[in-house]
Amino acid sequence: MIHRSYAELNNRLDAIASSPSITKESFGDFEADGRIYSIFMMQMGTPGKQRVLIASGIHGDEPASVEAVLNFMETNAGNYDLLSRFHFTIFPCNNPTGWEMNTRENWQGIDLNRQFAARHPAPEVDLIMRTLQGRCFDLVFEMHEDVDAPGFYLYEIADDPKDHIAEKIVEAVESMGYPVNYNSTIEGMSAQGGIIRRSVNIKRFRKTRVPQAIYIYRTCGGHVITLEPPASMLSLEDRVRIELTALQIALDSVAR
Numbered sequence: 001m002i003h004r005s006y007a008e009l010n011n012r013l014d015a016i017a018s019s020p021s022i023t024k025e026s027f028g029d030f031e032a033d034g035r036i037y038s039i040f041m042m043q044m045g046t047p048g049k050q051r052v053l054i055a056s057g058i059h060g061d062e063p064a065s066v067e068a069v070l071n072f073m074e075t076n077a078g079n080y081d082l083l084s085r086f087h088f089t090i091f092p093c094n095n096p097t098g099w100e101m102n103t104r105e106n107w108q109g110i111d112l113n114r115q116f117a118a119r120h121p122a123p124e125v126d127l128i129m130r131t132l133q134g135r136c137f138d139l140v141f142e143m144h145e146d147v148d149a150p151g152f153y154l155y156e157i158a159d160d161p162k163d164h165i166a167e168k169i170v171e172a173v174e175s176m177g178y179p180v181n182y183n184s185t186i187e188g189m190s191a192q193g194g195i196i197r198r199s200v201n202i203k204r205f206r207k208t209r210v211p212q213a214i215y216i217y218r219t220c221g222g223h224v225i226t227l228e229p230p231a232s233m234l235s236l237e238d239r240v241r242i243e244l245t246a247l248q249i250a251l252d253s254v255a256r
Contacts, residue, residue: 060098151179
């Protein structure tokens with residue numbers, strides 16, 4: 001059952017790309033149930049400046065992640081102070097069929113976020129991996145949601161502990177009045193203060209079928225943040241607000 005229109009999302013991306021500061025390009029097509037889908041990459045900012053990757057929508061039932069990315073581009077298309085200091089590569093919706101159907105998995109029932117580095121990945125993941133080859137980023141910011149979580153939490157990978165910013169993000173989210181997941185174990189991994197440090201837990205993952213964030217980190221290192229607002233507890237607007245607030249904190253940390 002179709003809940004959303006990817007064609008309408010594409011139209012919104014076209015409107016965003018009408019700004020002279022933003023470009024849109026397809027990095028490949030795939031066929032699903034007789035239809036052809038393109039996956040898009042948006043770019044904005046100044047080449048050679050701090051390199052930021054923002055990725056969303058790899059789980060189709062996490063719509064706030066896609067809406068937050070669209071909002072970020074629409075709001076900042078004319079923010080020349082920001083665009084003069086960063087170069088953004090943005091994947092606004094990496095699972096078009098899942099997003100349309102409001103399902104975590106794609107149209108074939110595959111969780112795309114467990115396909116990275118697999119020998120024979122789903123077509124969507126193969127396109128994403130090919131596009132990522134040869135690209136490195138100072139900050140990788142992944143927007144997700146968790147439908148079962150009792151509060152907000154996040155993952156962070158940073159080679160240097162001096163770069164850690166997860167505590168600032170948790171503090172900001174809590175100060176906004178939103179719940180934080182303070183469980184000592186989250187998603188089967190040790191957590192502290194709503195934070196899972198994947199620099200510690202990264203060896204838990206196999207060499208194949210890893211999440212996108214781990215794949216990108218293994219490819220080129222860097223600083224990786226993955227957000228998980230509690231989808232069942234908060235409105236779409238509140239979840240978008242959390243995503244954008246955390247992104248701003250992360251950008252401030254990279255710019256310092």
